[in-house]
Amino acid sequence: MVIEIKPADHLVAGCIGKPGQRIFYIQAAKEGEMITILCEKFQVQQLAQGIHKFVEQLHKKNPHLEISALPDSDLDLDFRQPIEPLFRVGEIGIGYDQESGLMVLIAQEVGKEGQKDKHEDESEAVTLRIWATSLQMLQMANYGEEQASRGRPTCGNCMQPIDPEGHFCPKSNGHK
Numbered sequence: 328m329v330i331e332i333k334p335a336d337h338l339v340a341g342c343i344g345k346p347g348q349r350i351f352y353i354q355a356a357k358e359g360e361m362i363t364i365l366c367e368k369f370q371v372q373q374l375a376q377g378i379h380k381f382v383e384q385l386h387k388k389n390p391h392l393e394i395s396a397l398p399d400s401d402l403d404l405d406f407r408q409p410i411e412p413l414f415r416v417g418e419i420g421i422g423y424d425q426e427s428g429l430m431v432l433i434a435q436e437v438g439k440e441g442q443k444d445k446h447e448d449e450s451e452a453v454t455l456r457i458w459a460t461s462l463q464m465l466q467m468a469n470y471g472e473e474q475a476s477r478g479r480p481t482c483g484n485c486m487q488p489i490d491p492e493g494h495f496c497p498k499s500n501g502h503k
């Protein structure tokens with residue numbers, strides 16, 4: 328099954344929750360139709376890096392393409408309620424349609440191993456395609472990256488995140 332949002336008038340990637348218990352989402356909407364999907368922090372980071380690279384390439388090939396910053400008032404990077412994720416993301420990728428000049432974010436539902444239905448249609452993973460301008464994609468990427476980096480500080484010793492409650496460092500061997 329393929330769900331398409333074309334073009335999105337709302338697109339955001341980020342997280343909700345306390346450090347250590349944050350849940351990452353991508354949310355897109357078009358004329359009242361809204362879809363939220365659940366993803367991992369590293370997927371948001373990968374996506375953001377991918378978008379940055381992609382837009383850079385796009386600009387090399389199309390020097391006339393304009394990406395100007397929107398005034399802050401036009402930024403709508405908050406999640407809209409209700410946040411009811413449609414599925415958990417497995418594969419995520421980006422593409423570009425020359426004709427419409429839109430970028431597309433393609434998110435595929437995580438594989439449903441162990442749930443082999445008799446009805447193949449029902450077990451088919453959902454693919455979501457979100458179409459948006461490269462500016463929207465960049466804004467989503469920037470915000471998502473910022474949110475992802477705002478998590479728990481990393482322990483310089485073991486490179487594991489430090490919880491607000493404290494950190495038991497497996498590499499410290501009793502040293503502090």
Ligand SMILES: [Zn+2]
Nearest residue numbers: 482484485496
């Ligand atoms: Zn540590």
